[in-house]
Amino acid sequence: xxxxxxxxxxxxxxxxxxxxxxxxxxxxxxxxxxxxxxxxxxxxxxxxxxxxxxxxxxxxxxxxxxxxxxxxxxxxxxxxxxxxxxxxxxxxxxxxxxxxxxxxxxxxxxxxxxxxxxxxxxxxxxxxxxxxxxxxxxxxxxxxxxxxxxxxxxxxxxxxx
Amino acid sequence: xxxxxxxxxxxxxxxxxxxxxxxxxxxxxxxxxxxxxxxxxxxxxxxxxxxxxxxxxxxxxxxxxxxxxxxxxxxxxxxxxxxxxxxxxxxxxxxxxxxxxxxxx
Numbered sequence: 001x002x003x004x005x006x007x008x009x010x011x012x013x014x015x016x017x018x019x020x021x022x023x024x025x026x027x028x029x030x031x032x033x034x035x036x037x038x039x040x041x042x043x044x045x046x047x048x049x050x051x052x053x054x055x056x057x058x059x060x061x062x063x064x065x066x067x068x069x070x071x072x073x074x075x076x077x078x079x080x081x082x083x084x085x086x087x088x089x090x091x092x093x094x095x096x097x098x099x100x101x102x103x104x105x106x107x108x109x110x111x112x113x114x115x116x117x118x119x120x121x122x123x124x125x126x127x128x129x130x131x132x133x134x135x136x137x138x139x140x141x142x143x144x145x146x147x148x149x150x151x152x153x154x155x156x157x158x159x160x161x
Numbered sequence: 162x163x164x165x166x167x168x169x170x171x172x173x174x175x176x177x178x179x180x181x182x183x184x185x186x187x188x189x190x191x192x193x194x195x196x197x198x199x200x201x202x203x204x205x206x207x208x209x210x211x212x213x214x215x216x217x218x219x220x221x222x223x224x225x226x227x228x229x230x231x232x233x234x235x236x237x238x239x240x241x242x243x244x245x246x247x248x249x250x251x252x253x254x255x256x257x258x259x260x261x262x263x264x265x266x
Binding site: 018023041093123130 | 167168169170172173175178181182185217231236238239240243244246247248249250251252253254255256257258259
């Protein structure tokens with residue numbers, strides 16, 4: 001995959017039969033109710049997902065044992081129109097504490113009618129996760145490793161893993 | 162495919178997470194992992210298989226040993242995982258928003 005394909009934004013949208021204020025409220029206050037359950041980096045089950053409704057707040061998971069996973073930070077909070085958050089999970093599947101190495105996702109709410117809202121998601125700046133990736137000393141790189149590696153990689157893509 | 166798992170699911174298991182964390186720190190063989198962790202060699206192999214199917218690690222032969230390391234092209238795989246995350250999340254969000262809207266009426 002080319003670098004540009006890697007860093008290209010992910011765009012999704014959905015139209016919901018609900019007024020914009022309601023659509024915004026559900027998205028923020030009840031994020032934990034619709035987030036996929038496997039989206040969990042804690043060692044235990046998630047008791048609660050909290051979306052702190054302010055710039056500088058976090059979207060975090062709290063485990064049943066009280067542990068926390070702060071995987072997104074609120075960068076803009078503009079009810080009922082827009083939120084912007086960072087994505088602080090690294091490609092190593094660990095929490096990324098360096099804000100410069102986090103991608104970001106924007107959610108925009110657009111009232112199509114008083115009873116219908118279009119919700120657009122744009123997740124972008126993936127290249128930020130890649131900074132420093134190449135400098136990783138994993139000891140198995142080098143010319144001999146690449147052909148096998150590329151083969152495995154294309155196999156995994158073909159599987160649609 | 163049913164055979165492969167998502168990265169999230171693969172990491173949901175605490176032992177597997179430990180194995181993966183160790184590989185993130187340092188590429189290792191099955192024996193090295195079994196020595197460093199309170200996990201048997203066959204169990205380590207099984208966990209590695211799942212991690213590999215999830216696209217989290219790759220293995221390469223180094224002489225007689227097989228060394229496991231994290232996927233250096235992980236950003237692309239990672240992005241694909243997030244892509245699926247948003248599909249699922251938005252579909253479930255639509256249900257949540259519309260259900261609660263009906264109840265509220």
